[in-house]
Amino acid sequence: MLILSANDQQKLIEMPEVIDAVSIALEEYSAMRTETPVRTVLNVEKAGGHAIFMPSVAENAGSLGMKYVGSFPNNKQIGKAAINGVVLLADVQTGEPQALLEGSYLTVMRTGALSGAATKYLARENSKVLAVIGTGAQAIGQCEAIMAVRNIEKINLYNRSEKKAYDLAKQLRARFDVEVIVCQDADRAIDGADILVTATSSTTPVFSSRLAPGVHVNAIGSYQPTMQELPTHVVSSADKVVVESAEAALEEAGCLYIPIQEGEFTPSRIHSELGFIVSDEAAGRESDEELTVFKSVGFAAADIVVAKYFYEKALRENIGQRIMM
Incomplete structure (x- = not known):
């Protein structure tokens, strides 16, 4: 399995390519060719946080995975980030885990790319x-x-x-x-x-x-x-x-x-x-x-399609850390 940090993703990203990737996810989602449930939010009451799980599969785009985001505002009091996340990417044919990507940077760029796509068609x-x-x-x-x-x-x-x-x-x-x-x-x-x-x-x-x-x-x-x-x-x-x-x-x-x-x-x-x-x-x-x-x-379909973009580009450019499962 490949581990891709935020720094790894920064080395790989080309924003026009990410806009193209999210555009595929948008099209697949609206054509009902993905399975993307509304996010599941678990309240972690004692810690005052929320654990958010967002799975999706977009078979035509070759993408399967899930994003996890932890939102724990009290972390600021102990010098830790309030929001942490990862995206797990799996092989759409076998279900085997392929990559684990740091989620905050991916989310920022994915969200930016969604606005980029909207701006392209609406501004x-x-x-x-x-x-x-x-x-x-x-x-x-x-x-x-x-x-x-x-x-x-x-x-x-x-x-x-x-x-x-x-x-x-x-x-x-x-x-x-x-x-x-x-x-x-x-x-x-x-x-x-x-x-x-x-x-x-x-x-x-x-x-x-x-x-x-x-x-x-x-x-x-x-x-x-x-x-x-x-x-x-x-x-x-x-x-x-x-x-x-x-x-x-x-x-x-x-x-x-x-x-x-x-x-x-x-x-x-x-x-x-x-x-x-x-x-x-x-x-x-x-x-x-x-x-x-x-x-x-x-929406999670965009996360996993962008994760697939990073994963495939990382393989081509030999970026990231490989671990044995």
């Missing part, structure tokens, strides 16, 4: 300004993927911790030829933006301004029905709301669940799963004036 071709609210671990993957599909010239950043925003700004300036501005409030960050990313763990909306026609939103942070990054008015006024999985989004995404409870949105107003747009069975952006929203909660 205006001439989009130049990207706004990012929330500058934690996910933000770098979001910027990298969006810049792989659009010619971004300026990035506006906002985070409640100004230091984190400046830290990300420094990273982005070092990696890309792009103007990066740290904004003092979220509404200022989204002013003039063509593409907006919300990447927070907030339970309440992270901005209040109404969005201009033509903006595309990638909302990736809220993954529980009690978490709402987007104001209700964004979802209710959107011309197209797109998801990876309608079933998972309606069960897990507070950005949709809460507006439904408020009577401001209905499940029938979900335009499409992104996989149907990738396969040309549903329309993407149809005019420059459309306000489009991609609400992502993640």
Whole structure:
């Protein structure tokens, strides 16, 4: 079995290739050619944590596996990471374990790639300004993927911790030829933006301004029905709301669940799963004036297809540590 650390994956990754991989996963999922149950969450009460298990099989994509994520906020008090994860990849023909991949980096890049795919089909071709609210671990993957599909010239950043925003700004300036501005409030960050990313763990909306026609939103942070990054008015006024999985989004995404409870949105107003747009069975952006929203909660089929990408590339380039089972 092959072990791939985050550092190993960083040596291997080419974001356009990961966007292609998640696009395959999206298409396979929406065509009902995967088995991808809604995630199982185990409450670990004494430790105040959650253990999350996300299995999937995508036979046509040659992928079988499971992602495990442990979310234990109290770890911060003992100097350990609050979130840890791994992805187990197995041989789709024999069921034998093939690889164990560090899960945090893979998740960041997979989530970024999903937004990259959504941006490819839903954002205006001439989009130049990207706004990012929330500058934690996910933000770098979001910027990298969006810049792989659009010619971004300026990035506006906002985070409640100004230091984190400046830290990300420094990273982005070092990696890309792009103007990066740290904004003092979220509404200022989204002013003039063509593409907006919300990447927070907030339970309440992270901005209040109404969005201009033509903006595309990638909302990736809220993954529980009690978490709402987007104001209700964004979802209710959107011309197209797109998801990876309608079933998972309606069960897990507070950005949709809460507006439904408020009577401001209905499940029938979900335009499409992104996989149907990738396969040309549903329309993407149809005019420059459309306000489009991609609400992502993640799905295991994308994790295992991306894991397969890393595994096969690692074999070709002789990267990773082999262990005997």
